[in-house]
Amino acid sequence: MRGENRGLMTDLEDSANLRAEWMQYRSRLFDRESGLPTLPSVVDEVRRQLEDGVSVALFTFMLNAERQVEEIWGWQAYDRLIADFVKALRSLSEKGVVPPGLLCVPAVRSDEILSFVSLDHGGDHGSVEPDILARLTADFESFVRGFLMGRLSTIDRYSSHVGHALILFDPKVRVERVVYRGLREARGEIYKGTANAEEHGAHVLKGILQRRDIVSVFQPIYDLVERKVAAVEALSRGPSGSGFEDAESLFSLAERTNLIIPLERLCRRRSLEEAAKARWQHLIFINLSQAAAQDSDFLEGTLLKDVEELQLDPRRIVVEITERTYATYQELFSKVIGELRSEGFRIAVDDLGSGYSNLSSLAEIKPEFLKFDHHFTKDIQRHRIKQDLLGAILNFAMDSNTQVIAEGIETEEEFEALRRLGVPLGQGFYLARPGALSMAGD
Secondary structure, eight states, X not given: OHHHHHHHHHHHHHHHHHHHHHXXXXXXXXXXXXXXXXXXXXXXXXXXXXXXXXEEEEEXXXXXXXXXXXXXXXXXXXXXXXXHHHHHHHHHHHHTSSOOOEEEBSSTTOSEEEEEEEEOOTTOTTOXXXXXXXXXXXXXXXXXXXXXXXXXXXXXXXXXXXEEEEEOOOTTSOHHHHHHXXXXXXXXXXXXXXXXXXXXXXXXXXXXXXXXXXXEEEEEEEETTTTEEEEEEEEEEOOTTTTOOSHHHHHHHHHHTTOHHHHHHHXXXXXXXXXXXXXXXXXXXXXXXXXXXXXXXHHTTHHHHHHHHTTOOGGGEEEEEEHHHHHHTHHHHHXXXXXXXXXXXXXXXXXXXXXXXXXXXXXXHOOSEEEEOHHHHTTGGGOHHHHHHHHHHHHHHHHTTOEEEEOOOOSHHHHHHHHHHTOOEEOSTTTOOOBOHHHHTO
C-alpha cells in the first residue's frame, strides 16, 4: 500500500514537473500582454512559405518613438497601447485595409511588433515587384500614424514607426539566419528613416529660429478661492504648418538635434516681449530646463538684461525649475537661484509628484511657489492617499512660506476637491486653456 502511495506521489510530482516545464516553455513562446507568439515560434511557418516558393515581407512596428507614453503615463498605459495596436492591426487585416500577416514579437515583453506578409508570385523565387515593399510600408505608416493620432496628444512626425525587409528563399542559408538578418534590416530602415526625417526637421527648426517664428501662449493660474487670474505660465509653440505646433514635438526634436539652447533662449525672449507688449501687471511664470546649465548667456545674467531692456519688473517674473534639474546641477543651480533672487526674481519648483521628489532639495531651494504635477491632481477626489499627501505638502508649504499650485485641473470635481482641501492656486483646461496674453485676464 505504501508502495502504491509512493508511486502515486511520484506520478503527481512528475506531472507537476512536466506542467512547470511546459509553462516555462510556453512563457518563452508567447507574450502574455499582447497574446502574440514570439519570433522563434513562427519561424517554421515562415520556412514553409519560403520552401513553397512564396517570398515574405517582414514589417516591424516600433511605437516607442512616442517616448512620452511610457515615461509620462506609465508602463501600464503603454502596454494597453500596444495591445490596442495589435487588435486594430488584426481588425484592419481582416477587412483587407492592410495586408494580412503572421503577427509576432521578437521576444517576450518586447514593445516591437512584427508582421510577416506573404508575397505570392506563382512560385517564381525572387520575382517580387520592386516597389511593393515601399507601397506597403507607406500604407502601414499611414495606419500607425492614424492609430496614434487617435490616442496620443502629440505625434512626433520626425520619427519613423515602420521598417521593412524582403525575405527570400536560399537553400544554402538557414532560415533562422535569413529571418534575423531581415529583422536587422527592417530595424535599420526605421533608424535610417528617422535620421533622414530628423535632418529635415532640424533644417525646419533652424529656419524657425532664424526668423524668430515662435508663438508665445499663456495659461492662466487662478486663485481658486476667488476664481480669478493671479498669474500666467508662459508656453511656446512652433508656427502653424511647421509640424511643431505642440511643445513636446518642438522641444523633443530640439534636444535630439542639439538646438535646445538657442530654442530656449528665443522662447524666453519672445514670452517676455509679449508680456511687455501687453503691459502685463500680474506674475508671469517662465520655465527653465536642464539646458540652462550649459547656456553661457543665461548663466551670465541675460534674463535680467532682457527684463530690464523690456522695462519689466523682475519681481513679477517667477522662474520655474524642476527638482531633478536642481539635483542634477545642485552646486551650479544653488548659485544661480541665489543670484536670481538677489535680482528680484522668484522661484517655483515644478512637477512635484511626477516620479522624483526630494524634500531636502525643496528645503534648500526654499521656493516661493510649489507646483504639483497633473498626475497628482487627476481624480484626487477619489483617492484618499493623494489627499493625505496633499495635506502634508500644504503643511510643508505653510511652514516654509510657500504657495502651492495644482496643475492639470480638468474637471469640476477635481477643482472642488482641491479648493476644499485648501489649495490656494491652480491651473488646467477646466479653468482655461493656453492663449494670447491679452485674453488671460478676461
